[in-house]
Amino acid sequence: MLMGERSRASLTIGDNVQTMGRGLLSGKVAVVTGAASGIGAAVVDRFLAEGADVLAVDVAAQTSDRPGALAVTGDVSQAATWRRIAETARAEFGRLDVLHSNASVVVRAPAHELAEDDWDRQIAVNLKAAYLAANACVGLLRENRGAVVLSSSVHAMFGLPAHPAYAAAKGGLVSLGRQLAVEYGPDVRVNTVLPGPILTPAWDGIGEEDRLRSVAGTAAGRFGRPDEVAAAVTFLACAESSYITGACLVVDGGWSVMKDSA
Ligand SMILES: NC(=O)c1ccc[n+]([C@@H]2O[C@H](COP(=O)([O-])OP(=O)(O)OC[C@H]3O[C@@H](n4cnc5c(N)ncnc54)[C@H](O)[C@@H]3O)[C@@H](O)[C@H]2O)c1
Numbered sequence: 122m123l124m125g126e127r128s129r130a131s132l133t134i135g136d137n138v139q140t141m142g143r144g145l146l147s148g149k150v151a152v153v154t155g156a157a158s159g160i161g162a163a164v165v166d167r168f169l170a171e172g173a174d175v176l177a178v179d180v181a182a183q184t185s186d187r188p189g190a191l192a193v194t195g196d197v198s199q200a201a202t203w204r205r206i207a208e209t210a211r212a213e214f215g216r217l218d219v220l221h222s223n224a225s226v227v228v229r230a231p232a233h234e235l236a237e238d239d240w241d242r243q244i245a246v247n248l249k250a251a252y253l254a255a256n257a258c259v260g261l262l263r264e265n266r267g268a269v270v271l272s273s274s275v276h277a278m279f280g281l282p283a284h285p286a287y288a289a290a291k292g293g294l295v296s297l298g299r300q301l302a303v304e305y306g307p308d309v310r311v312n313t314v315l316p317g318p319i320l321t322p323a324w325d326g327i328g329e330e331d332r333l334r335s336v337a338g339t340a341a342g343r344f345g346r347p348d349e350v351a352a353a354v355t356f357l358a359c360a361e362s363s364y365i366t367g368a369c370l371v372v373d374g375g376w377s378v379m380k381d382s383a
Pocket of ligand 1 (some may be wrong): 154181195306315317319322326
C-alpha cells in the first residue's frame with residue numbers, strides 16, 4: 122500500500138445507519154457482560170430494541186436505568202457470579218436464550234514487565250469467564266436452543282506489542298468457541314466476534330498518534346462504532362444466523378486484511 126493512501130484515514134466514526142428494532146430477539150432473554158460500557162452497552166441497547174429482556178452484568182455500577190434491562194453487579198471471573206446470573210434468569214424470566222460474554226480488562230506491558238497478578242486477572246476475566254458462563258448457563262440455554270456469542274479480538278490473530286495476556290486470552294476464546302460449538306450442538310450455537318479498533322472508553326488514555334495509526338490500518342479508514350459490533354452480535358444471537366455455529370466473525374473495518382496486503 123502506498124503511504125499517500127493512508128491519509129484517507131480519519132478519527133471520525135462514520136454515519137449511524139438506523140437498522141434496528143425489527144424484533145429479531147422478540148420474546149428472548151439475554152445475558153450481556155461488560156454491559157456498563159462501550160460494546161457491551163451498545164449490545165444491551167440493541168438487544169432491548171430487538172425485543173429481548175436483558176440481564177446487564179458488570180463489575181461496575183450501572184447508572185442508567187434501561188427499561189427491560191435488569192442490572193446485575195458482579196465479577197464475571199467468579200463462579201458465584203455465574204450461579205447468581207443463572208438463578209436470576211430462571212427466577213425472573215424462566216428462561217435464557219442468548220449469552221454474550223464480552224467483559225474484559227487489559228493491562229498493557231510486555232511479558233517481562235507484566236506482573237503475575239495482572240496476567241492472572243486478564244486470563245480470568247477475558248477467558249476463564251467464558252468457561253464459567255458455559256458451566257453455569259448451558260443447561261438453561263439448551264432448553265430453548267440458545268445462542269452464545271463470545272467477544273474475542275483481532276489480537277487473537279495478530280501480535281501487537283504489550284498485550285501478552287490479553288492476546289493469549291483472546292486466542293483462547295477462538296478455540297473455546299469452536300470447542301463449545303462442538304460440545305453443545307445442535308442445542309446451542311456458539312460463535313465468536315473479533316472486533317478491530319472500536320472507539321469505546323477502552324481507548325481512553327491512548328494518544329492521537331496511536332489512534333491514527335490504528336485507523337490508518339483499516340480499509341474503512343476510520344474507527345468502528347460500538348453499535349456496529351452490536352449489529353454483528355445481534356446477527357449471531359438471532360435466528361438470522363441459524364446455520365452458523367463455531368464461526369468467527371471479524372468486525373474490524375478490514376484491519377486484518379490490510380495486514381495481508383501490506
Ligand atoms: N474497543 C476495541 O477497540 C476492541 C477491540 C477488540 C476487541 N474488543 C473487545 O470487545 C469487548 C468490549 O470492549 P470495550 O471496548 O467495549 O471495553 P470497555 O472497556 O469499554 O468495557 C468493558 C466492560 O467490562 C467490564 N468489566 C471489566 N472487568 C469485569 C469483570 N471482572 N466482571 C464484569 N465486568 C467487567 C468493565 O467494567 C466495562 O464496563 C471486550 O471483550 C474487548 O476485549 C474491543
